[in-house]
Amino acid sequence: MNERWLNAAVVAGLVAFPLWALWMDEPFLITLATRAVILALAGVGLNIALGLGGLVSLGHAAFFGIGGYAMGILASHAQAYAPIMEWPFLIEGTKSMPVIWIVAMLAAALAALAIGALSLRTSGVYFIMITLAFGQMLYYFAISWPAYGGEDGLSIYVRNGFPGLNTLAPAPFYGLCLTVLLIALAAHWQIARSPFGLALNAARQSPARVETVGIAPFRLRLVAFTVSGAITGLAGALFADLNRFVSPVMFSWQTSGEIMVFVILGGVARLFGPVVGAVVFITLEHWLGGLSDYWHIYLGALLLGVVLFARGGLIGLVAGRGGHE
Amino acid sequence: MSLLSVQGLSARYGAAQALFDVSLEVAQGEVLALMGRNGMGKTTTVKAICRMLPARGMARFDGHDLLRLPVHRAARLGIGLVPEGRRCFAPLTVAENLLAAARPGHWNAARIGALFPRLAERKGQRAASLSGGEQQMLAVARALMTNPRLLILDEATEGLAPLIRAEIWAAIARLKGETGLSILVIDKSLRELSAVADRATILERGRSVWTGKMTALSDDIAAEHLGV
Numbered sequence: 001m002n003e004r005w006l007n008a009a010v011v012a013g014l015v016a017f018p019l020w021a022l023w024m025d026e027p028f029l030i031t032l033a034t035r036a037v038i039l040a041l042a043g044v045g046l047n048i049a050l051g052l053g054g055l056v057s058l059g060h061a062a063f064f065g066i067g068g069y070a071m072g073i074l075a076s077h078a079q080a081y082a083p084i085m086e087w088p089f090l091i092e093g094t095k096s097m098p099v100i101w102i103v104a105m106l107a108a109a110l111a112a113l114a115i116g117a118l119s120l121r122t123s124g125v126y127f128i129m130i131t132l133a134f135g136q137m138l139y140y141f142a143i144s145w146p147a148y149g150g151e152d153g154l155s156i157y158v159r160n161g162f163p164g165l166n167t168l169a170p171a172p173f174y175g176l177c178l179t180v181l182l183i184a185l186a187a188h189w190q191i192a193r194s195p196f197g198l199a200l201n202a203a204r205q206s207p208a209r210v211e212t213v214g215i216a217p218f219r220l221r222l223v224a225f226t227v228s229g230a231i232t233g234l235a236g237a238l239f240a241d242l243n244r245f246v247s248p249v250m251f252s253w254q255t256s257g258e259i260m261v262f263v264i265l266g267g268v269a270r271l272f273g274p275v276v277g278a279v280v281f282i283t284l285e286h287w288l289g290g291l292s293d294y295w296h297i298y299l300g301a302l303l304l305g306v307v308l309f310a311r312g313g314l315i316g317l318v319a320g321r322g323g324h325e
Numbered sequence: 326m327s328l329l330s331v332q333g334l335s336a337r338y339g340a341a342q343a344l345f346d347v348s349l350e351v352a353q354g355e356v357l358a359l360m361g362r363n364g365m366g367k368t369t370t371v372k373a374i375c376r377m378l379p380a381r382g383m384a385r386f387d388g389h390d391l392l393r394l395p396v397h398r399a400a401r402l403g404i405g406l407v408p409e410g411r412r413c414f415a416p417l418t419v420a421e422n423l424l425a426a427a428r429p430g431h432w433n434a435a436r437i438g439a440l441f442p443r444l445a446e447r448k449g450q451r452a453a454s455l456s457g458g459e460q461q462m463l464a465v466a467r468a469l470m471t472n473p474r475l476l477i478l479d480e481a482t483e484g485l486a487p488l489i490r491a492e493i494w495a496a497i498a499r500l501k502g503e504t505g506l507s508i509l510v511i512d513k514s515l516r517e518l519s520a521v522a523d524r525a526t527i528l529e530r531g532r533s534v535w536t537g538k539m540t541a542l543s544d545d546i547a548a549e550h551l552g553v
Contacts, residue, residue, distance in 0.1 A: 069413050177329040198425035212375060213426040213471050214400035 003319035030170035034281035043262035043274025045231030051269030054204035059131030065251035067104035067236025072246035108233020114226035142248035153247025267313025334382035405473030413452035430472025458489030512548035
């Protein structure tokens with residue numbers, strides 16, 4: 001099957017799914033699908049760094065968590081009618097999703113810029129370890145931050161608002177998250193075809209060759225890492241809004257690993273790879289999780305099969321090897 | 326004034342010194358042939374000029390000290406390199422290879438297509454699937470897309486079929502005649518170099534031993550330093 005048709009089928013499935021769930025009177029399935037869509041968004045973020053730039057980051061939970069805590073901090077202060085800070089200038093909380101998204105993306109992008117500026121000076125296993133270390137550093141910081149719940153996390157009582165939408169109802173919130181995901185996918189598609197994305201892809205293969213045409217691979221990667229972090233941060237804000245809860249677990253290395261699993265399962269560098277990966281992951285979690293507490297064993301076996309026999313991921317298995325693997 | 330001026334350049338690979346004292350000049354619009362037998366330091370000289378290898382001495386491009394710059398900054402000054410062995414971006418298509426390297430200026434995809442019609446016909450094809458000659462054309466085209474003021478061609482026709490070699494030499498002649506681009510060219514074919522180069526510098530054991538006009542390169546000098 002042609003990859004474009006496969007992608008179109010995935011979009012059609014994602015659009016049709018809530019309608020089917022409503023018809024079946026199963027609103028919980030919409031919430032489950034919302035979770036898949038948000039995690040897919042985090043995967044789209046990682047796919048820019050990993051798929052286009054070849055940057056194996058095991059610290060993307062840092063940006064996911066920053067997005068989550070940006071939402072948690074802003075919303076908790078708004079709900080308590082208590083400003084975040086009063087001096088030297090007043091900063092108040094907000095329940096507005098667009099504002100929260102902007103703050104989450106900016107905070108995650110700034111963190112990615114700082115982490116990237118240090119970690120991108122290394123490569124290979126050192127890069128993996130440094131990104132992992134930053135993620136864990138933020139994890140332990142969140143645990144020891146009592147003002148925002150510490151180890152217990154932080155609950156938000158009412159989901160934040162979006163102009164013109166009832167975000168408390170599962171279907172509109174799903175539609176909102178799906179729209180954000182599709183915008184992120186469009187951005188990824190555009191980046192991959194831009195001179196920047198092409199140079200990033202070329203630098204993945206041979207940084208030395210890219211330098212000889214006047215391009216600094218470090219800068220390319222830093223920009224990609226920052227954009228990647230911002231998108232993952234946005235996913236974190238949405239994820240926190242879905243659960244109305246943020247906790248240090250969002251920063252943990254297991255979260256980084258899960259985001260990477262979505263990308264590898266679906267297909268590294270394949271546009272819809274993280275979407276397919278997240279949908280399969282959530283489906284297995286829901287379906288196998290109901291059958292056995294040890295469902296991760298089956299997920300592990302599937303992942304092993306994909307890595308060994310389907311290098312283009314599940315998308316590659318159906319649509320054939322292609323793209324920029 | 327020379328666009329590229331190299332004086333007393335020395336470089337080493339670890340403990341082994343490869344260049345001892347290389348000097349050469351390339352003027353605006355000039356084609357300089359860098360000649361020498363195998364292993365005499367031609368490619369090492371190019372690597373040193375392009376900052377791919379640490380070097381000592383003096384190398385200035387349009388007044389800028391090249392030896393203080395990282396590779397990408399040297400390239401951004403206007404040095405387009407066609408490295409030995411083609412080295413295209415294999416996973417990208419022809420069009421994507423050109424777009425990835427593109428900088429504003431005279432050269433764009435349409436002009437590249439006119440210079441190398443074969444590439445225009447294969448713009449959607451992956452670089453890895455091109456023939457050796459087409460990959461070489463793509464390497465030249467990619468360097469031109471950076472809109473350089475100096476194009477460095479390192480063994481651009483090595484190992485290619487005569488027909489493809491002729492196409493590449495014709496393209497180099499067009500570049501010289503129509504654009505006034507400065508070119509530093511390394512090749513083993515004295516006959517084809519003589520047709521396009523204005524001057525030549527000959528290297529022997531990491532030293533420049535002869536520099537002069539191409540027309541002054543006598544059979545005796547060629548026999549002594551090039552073994553032909």
